[in-house]
Amino acid sequence: xxxxxxxxxxxxxxxxxxxxxxxxxxxxxxxxxxxxxxxxxxxxxxxxxxxxxxxxxxxxxxxxxxxxxxxxxxxxxxxxxxxxxxxxxxxxxxxxxxxxxxxxxxxxxxxxxxxxxxxxxxxxxxxxxxxxxxxxxxxxxxxxxxxxxxxxxxxxxxxxxxxxxxxxxxxxxxxxxxxxxxxxxxxxxxxxxxxxxxxxxxxxxxxxxxxxxxxxxxxxxxxxxxxxxxxxxxxxxxxxxxxxxxxxxxxxxxxxxxxxxxxxxxxxxxxxxxxxxxxxxxxxxxxxxxxxxxxxxxxxxxxxxxxxxxxxxxxxxxxxxxxxxxxxxxxxxxxxxxxxx
Amino acid sequence: xxxxxxxxxxxxxxxxxxxxxxxxxxxxxxxxxxxxxxxxxxxxxxxxxxxxxxxxxxxxxxxxxxxxxxxxxxxxxxxxxxxxxxxxxxxxxxxxxxxxxxxxxxxxxxxxxxxxxxxxxxxxxxxxxxxxxxxxxxxxxxxxxxxxxxxxxxxxxxxxxxxxxxxxxxxxxxxxxxxxxxxxxxxxxxxxxxxxxxxxxxxxxxxxxxxxxxxxxxxxxxxxxxxxxxxxxxxxxxxxxxxxxxxxxxxxxxxxxxxxxxxxxxxxxxxxxxxxxxxxxxxxxxxxxxxxxxxxxxxxxxxxxxxxxxxxxxxxxxxxxx
Numbered sequence: 001x002x003x004x005x006x007x008x009x010x011x012x013x014x015x016x017x018x019x020x021x022x023x024x025x026x027x028x029x030x031x032x033x034x035x036x037x038x039x040x041x042x043x044x045x046x047x048x049x050x051x052x053x054x055x056x057x058x059x060x061x062x063x064x065x066x067x068x069x070x071x072x073x074x075x076x077x078x079x080x081x082x083x084x085x086x087x088x089x090x091x092x093x094x095x096x097x098x099x100x101x102x103x104x105x106x107x108x109x110x111x112x113x114x115x116x117x118x119x120x121x122x123x124x125x126x127x128x129x130x131x132x133x134x135x136x137x138x139x140x141x142x143x144x145x146x147x148x149x150x151x152x153x154x155x156x157x158x159x160x161x162x163x164x165x166x167x168x169x170x171x172x173x174x175x176x177x178x179x180x181x182x183x184x185x186x187x188x189x190x191x192x193x194x195x196x197x198x199x200x201x202x203x204x205x206x207x208x209x210x211x212x213x214x215x216x217x218x219x220x221x222x223x224x225x226x227x228x229x230x231x232x233x234x235x236x237x238x239x240x241x242x243x244x245x246x247x248x249x250x251x252x253x254x255x256x257x258x259x260x261x262x263x264x265x266x267x268x269x270x271x272x273x274x275x276x277x278x279x280x281x282x283x284x285x286x287x288x289x290x291x292x293x294x295x296x297x298x299x300x301x302x303x304x305x306x307x308x309x310x311x312x313x314x315x316x317x318x319x320x321x322x323x324x325x326x327x328x329x330x331x332x333x334x335x336x337x338x339x340x341x
Numbered sequence: 342x343x344x345x346x347x348x349x350x351x352x353x354x355x356x357x358x359x360x361x362x363x364x365x366x367x368x369x370x371x372x373x374x375x376x377x378x379x380x381x382x383x384x385x386x387x388x389x390x391x392x393x394x395x396x397x398x399x400x401x402x403x404x405x406x407x408x409x410x411x412x413x414x415x416x417x418x419x420x421x422x423x424x425x426x427x428x429x430x431x432x433x434x435x436x437x438x439x440x441x442x443x444x445x446x447x448x449x450x451x452x453x454x455x456x457x458x459x460x461x462x463x464x465x466x467x468x469x470x471x472x473x474x475x476x477x478x479x480x481x482x483x484x485x486x487x488x489x490x491x492x493x494x495x496x497x498x499x500x501x502x503x504x505x506x507x508x509x510x511x512x513x514x515x516x517x518x519x520x521x522x523x524x525x526x527x528x529x530x531x532x533x534x535x536x537x538x539x540x541x542x543x544x545x546x547x548x549x550x551x552x553x554x555x556x557x558x559x560x561x562x563x564x565x566x567x568x569x570x571x572x573x574x575x576x577x578x579x580x581x582x583x584x585x586x587x588x589x590x591x592x593x594x595x596x597x598x599x600x601x602x603x604x605x606x607x608x609x610x611x612x613x614x615x616x617x618x619x620x621x622x623x624x625x626x627x628x629x630x631x632x633x634x635x636x637x638x639x640x641x642x643x644x645x646x647x648x649x650x651x652x653x654x655x656x657x658x659x660x661x662x663x
Contacts (some may be wrong), residue, residue, distance in 0.1 A: 090569030102560035117568040
């Protein structure tokens with residue numbers, strides 16, 4: 001196995017809601033190795049973006065509590081002072097944001113915005129910075145880089161802006177990239193282009209990447225390993241091939257089952273019952289997915305669900321995966337009442 | 342850029358024509374005219390003579406001829422005679438313009454000197470005790486009428502403490518052009534400027550504070566932090582640049598808007614400026630003066646709006662028109 005770049009250990013990110021702290025990320029442990037793409041998937045609200053922002057220390061400090069460890073480059077990022085953290089952010093860790101329409105400062109030129117991290121992390125002259133910036137722009141697939149260098153964000157399309165956002169993340173040759181839904185805000189053709197670009201860059205740069213997404217197509221295309229999150233917890237971790245071929249956790253299986261696979265079939269699309277509970281209403285005892293698979297008897301769940309190594313390097317939480325089935329596969333076999341609790 | 346400024350300047354012409362037309366119409370709509378004022382009730386003037394004088398002064402001409410004549414003269418700086426002061430309106434205004442410009446300019450500078458630091462402190466450290474203090478000041482000042490506050494300042498600092506003179510724009514015993522004269526002018530300016538600024542600044546503080554709070558939550562601020570930009574720079578380079586934009590855009594408007602707007606302050610401090618002249622002229626029904634002053638402050642607003650547009654187009658790349 002390669003060297004780990006980032007080790008997240010029992011990370012707990014809690015937000016203050018009306019005086020009480022509720023964990024949005026609830027005891028997550030993930031390791032990312034050199035040159036490895038780890039995808040984090042899950043529904044909206046499962047805590048995947050909160051996780052990325054915790055690693056970067058980008059949560060509003062006042063109402064956020066961070067526990068656990070985020071070990072990177074021999075230090076725990078959670079305990080660093082702001083000025084020490086600023087030496088890591090933008091240099092060794094680059095972040096790609098979700099919405100390129102708002103992620104760029106409307107008043108600064110593209111060139112300025114890409115050069116900014118170099119101001120703080122690299123000792124370069126103005127002309128060296130410009131040279132490097134133009135090179136970065138070319139690398140992210142912008143052809144008229146001289147022109148774009150002088151332009152402002154509003155003069156570029158969404159896809160172009162996302163390329164710029166990627167160029168900013170790459171500005172100081174990071175060893176780790178955090179991509180928080182990098183294609184969600186883009187339209188489908190642009191999504192494919194950006195995904196191709198990320199793959200190409202990953203092949204060249206050999207950086208570790210945490211790819212946060214809810215697009216399983218993106219996961220299949222890019223990831224080496226997949227972490228499935230539900231309600232703030234990791235429910236399954238496996239290599240990408242293993243996960244798609246042999247998904248274990250009921251949530252993972254439900255997610256994969258929700259992909260329309262055959263365009264011609266008139267089958268009803270699988271829908272997971274219910275919604276992700278809000279932070280305040282989440283029952284933190286027992287299996288958190290249990291309310292959404294109400295037909296599975298309570299005794300099939302563990303009281304305090306643990307991660308089990310079901311197959312080599314394939315981890316899954318709770319024992320309910322062993323007896324889980326989809327009710328539509330067994331119509332008539334067993335009585336069940338669908339509930340929307 | 343030059344093209345934009347030129348186009349924006351040309352756009353002012355129809356605005357100014359419309360403004361002058363409205364003012365002229367309003368003046369015409371008022372009962373009576375210069376002749377009724379001067380000769381009515383004079384038993385020596387026969388109706389035939391009055392009619393003759395009317396004809397001579399062109400008051401029987403159609404309105405557009407009269408308007409053209411009035412505008413033609415106004416453009417050359419001739420607004421006619423003031424009835425009560427018995428001197429040309431232009432001379433009357435010229436003697437006061439300097440005072441008002443000084444007062445407006447220093448009030449505007451003071452407004453920004455107070456608003457920018459306080460707005461930044463309140464916006465950056467929201468909910469801190471400093472922010473709460475500033476917000477309280479905002480609400481109190483917002484609710485205080487300028488004339489009440491100006492009277493209070495006058496009472497405390499001029500009457501009780503005696504630190505500053507409480508009337509006029511300069512000590513009349515001092516010869517003009519000397520150092521002592523300048524000092525005296527400055528002393529006379531302090532209370533009017535502070536009265537206007539302390540009350541007038543609150544809108545700007547509140548605007549800046551709220552805009553900073555708004556900018557803080559923007560995604561590009563996260564981008565900046567993710568780049569490793571230190572917090573101080575996040576504010577100075579990212580948040581403030583964006584938040585000061587609307588303030589800068591308001592600059593032109595604010596400065597010119599103050600020119601006709603210091604009526605209360607000038608009256609309370611007996612400061613010899615245009616605002617005081619305006620109120621006096623209204624009370625004395627001195628309509629040539631009133632019309633000229635309305636035209637001047639109206640023009641100031643039109644010019645101010647243009648300045649604001651140009652400033653905004655200079656600082657905001659999104660508005661730049663090629």
